[in-house]
Amino acid sequence: MADDSSPQDPASGDRVADAFESQRDRLRSVAYRMLGSHADAEDVVQEAWLRLSRQDPAAIGNLAGWLTTVVGRISLDVLRSRRSRPDVSYDVRLPELAETPGGGTEPAEDAALAESVGLALLVVLDTLGPSERLAFVLHDLFAVPFDEVGPILGKSTAAAKMLASRARRKVQENRPPAGAGREQREVVTAFLAAARHGDFEGLLRLLDPDVRLTVDSPGGVAVTLGATAVARGAKLSAGAAGGGREVLVDGRPGVVSWRADGTPLAVLAFTVAAGRITEMTVVTNPQSLERLALLDPPRPEPGADA
Known part of the structure; x- marks a missing residue:
């Protein structure tokens, strides 16, 4: 008997697509606050969908958490790529x-x-550096627990807390006056x-x-x-x-x-x-x-x- 949750099952595919669409706006917001570009955020969300489509839905226990992790990691890769290519100007775009x-x-x-x-x-x-930025955005703006932020960064929960604290201090120091x-x-x-x-x-x-x-x-x-x-x-x-x-x-x-x-x-x-x-x-x-x-x-x- 076929597994109803298999990727080949059309009904399962529809459920996954619907679940993804319910998360799309939040994922786009996460990516935008990480990257500062609506176009780049859309690209990240689309890549997250492509990766999801290659997964067995039954193997994903928490879809929202899985998608947040994927979007966070893709965004982090984009930020690190920018840092590694300082010769590329991102200000030339409108x-x-x-x-x-x-x-x-x-x-x-x-x-x-x-x-x-x-x-x-x-x-x-x-x-903020890429890791600080991710820790700050996910935890402070989207309430992602540090024990989930740490693995995205490849760091411990304590290290993720430290990065977010450092980022928060920098943001507060630069907060505009009333x-x-x-x-x-x-x-x-x-x-x-x-x-x-x-x-x-x-x-x-x-x-x-x-x-x-x-x-x-x-x-x-x-x-x-x-x-x-x-x-x-x-x-x-x-x-x-x-x-x-x-x-x-x-x-x-x-x-x-x-x-x-x-x-x-x-x-x-x-x-x-x-x-x-x-x-x-x-x-x-x-x-x-x-x-x-x-x-x-x-x-x-x-x-x-x-």
Whole structure:
């Protein structure tokens, strides 16, 4: 008699696929917080599915735990590969953007969300080693027990605890002060106002000398470096933001503007540090806008013309 749980059993395969889909969002979140890239996270999750499809489901006692282990190990391999190839620049890609709720009506909530989704993530990615990062992300953000984190790292439970503690201390040391979200948004608002009014000196005061501007337009992706060059082209930013609403874009202050027909016109995202803009991203390319995770456009005011 055939084993109902064998990989060849169609019903068993359907159950495994359904179980995997129920875990997909969580796995994608784990991979994204490890890698800082939506595209890389999707690749990791897809690889996890391929590995699962080659397994006997009956041999997996805890599917959620098994998948978390696989995604953690794949992500760790990706991080270590990046470290081993310092000559490869990962900044040449257009930053991955996703709009999250929040737009300035509740500054305290905005700051908390920016910290948890964006700023803390940047700290993790930029200051932690791969093993520290994995221990911190899995335990502190996804409540994976240390006795499960250790084997993923190839270390003891005690060593995993130590790595997470070290990572947690670094994140806490770099935590933005209370009100940081509101202050960052004020810098962005001032920048857009200066751009609209052609206040070149005002723009220079708000831009970090080494600011980086990435523009994704129908003509392709272009990068501009330096405050003077970015200030000269600042009218594009003000024009793209015209009539837009304030949002958080991957935890950063940003603006999304829409056409009258409800299709997105532009997305802007800003990174602010010490009262100055250090990085800007402007997306006006329709194909790129279609791939971004944007919330629904604002509803027209009652009585407005169709």
